[in-house]
Amino acid sequence: MERVSSDERRLIEHIDGPAMLRSVERWVAVNSGTRNLPGLARMAGLLADAFAVLPGELTLVDPAPVDAVEPDGRVRAIDHGRHLLLRVRPQAACRMLFTGHMDTVYGVDHPFQEARYREPGVLNGPGAADMKGGLAVLLAALGAIERGGPTADFGYDVVINSDEETGSFASAALIEAHAAGKVAAFTYEPALPDGTLAGARGGTGNFSLTVTGRSAHAGRNPEEGRNAVVAAADLALRLAAEGGPGLAVNPARIDGGGPNNVVPDHAVLRVNFRPKAAADIARADAAIDRIIAGVAEARDVAISRHGSFNRPPKPIDAAAVKLFALVQATGSDLGIPIQWRDTGGVCDGNNIAAQGVAVIDTMGVRGGAIHSPDEYMIVDSLAERAALSAVAISRIARKGGL
Structure with missing residues (x-):
């Protein structure tokens, strides 16, 4: 670590x-699956106690309203x-x-509930890497900064949400609001085992x-029915055909149907899209509307659309290149090799980058x-x-940015 300054060495000495x-073992013991509200409340309390060692104003923020479509087609709040x-x-x-x-x-009934070596x-352990270990990394790094780093003209916001694993629908607006005006951002998803970061x-x-x-008897008057399951299957096939370079389309599930002797009058198609660029979102959005209209006309059914492109693509722009270079140089000075590669996964880093803020979103544990x-x-x-x-944050703070 010969290229690490004495001030940076003192920062590292504060990391225990x-x-x-011990914190990770305590946190992993709490089931905080996204739908386990009592478990999340307990976890939020533990984190509030832990992060209270840092200065500033700490609050627990109510989630934004979120709706979902039930298998019977009804929309309800979650x-x-x-x-x-x-x-x-x-x-x-x-x-x-x-x-x-x-x-x-890992839900409250999931068999994976305990940690072991x-x-x-x-x-x-459940959440050990993704990302209770990352939360421990974040807290320790900020603790080191507060005890020995440049803080006179450096500030920050910390957002720890309760719904990242299901798309951050109840927290995206909070994250985006606090991304505004920041010089850079770190998110603490896990790195790969060899330390490779997501690009x-x-x-x-x-x-x-x-x-x-429209329901009808499947034997006596099927021609009077309008088969919703067949229409949903038609939707799935037409949407799947839109997939290709830049856009993966995955029709994942059809809910609906009933007794074999009844033409089903209801179905719900669940479909996932993975666009690589903003232009692919526009293309997919137009395709959804076009195909809905086409199937509705061809099958004489009504079709309603619910959902959104909730994670924009995250390209590596010039600011992101500068941030990666800074972290890579910091790693080199610490004897930690840092590489990165593109990935098909998504996280809150997508939403942060969409606000024009350079972000590295795999700063957590290996x-x-x-x-x-497993x-x-x-x-x-x-x-x-x-x-x-801690050292990367210190260097950004001392420079006043990237």
Whole structure:
């Protein structure tokens, strides 16, 4: 670490890896699946206590309203947990945004509920990598900055949401509002096991298309019916045909139907789109409307559309290149090799980049097998990644930006 300054060395000395691990073990023991509201409330309380060591104003923010389409086609409100917001020195000239999520993909009834050591130094646990380990990295890095970093004219916002794993519908507006005007942002999704970071990301959109047909007896007068399941299948085939370079289309599920002797009058098609660029979103959006109109006319059914492109594509622009270069140079000075590569996954980094803010969204721990019972975190990466963040943040703060 010969290229690390004495001030930066002192920053690193404030990072306590064993204490970070104890926090992760405590947090992983709490089931905070996105739909487990009591678990999320408990997790929010633990995080509020932990992040209270930092200065500034900490609040738990109510989620924005979110609707979803039920299998029977009815639209109903879905409840979410509160989000944590911390604002530190909001009047500072140089300000960053730091984001993470407290929710996991493991529901209250999921069999994966407890942590264990797969081998020495490798913790297998629900949310260990994605991203309770990342939250520990974020807290330790900011703690080091507050104890020994340049803070006179440096401030930041921290947003830890409760619904990232289901698309951040209840928190996207909060994240976007606090991204405004920031010089850069870090999000604490996990890096790959070898430390590789995510570069460019495609976008995503999820839609529920509700088909209303007309029921009839399947044997006596089927011609008087309008088969909603057939119309939904027609929608799926036509939409799938729109896929190609720049746009993946995945018709994922059809809800509907009933007894074999009844022409079904109701169906819901669930479909996911993965556009690589903004132009692909526009093309997909137009295709959805065109195909809905075509199927509605051809099948004599009514079709309603629900959903949105909730994650814009995240390209690597000039500002992002500068931020990656800064983090890569910081890693080199710390003896941590840093590379990045494009990925098809999405996260809150997509929404931050859409606000014109350079973001690296995999500043969390090294780990793997996320979203599965084999999810694991490499324990040594807790202190390693906290040091990487702390020194990178310090360099941005001292420069007043990128």
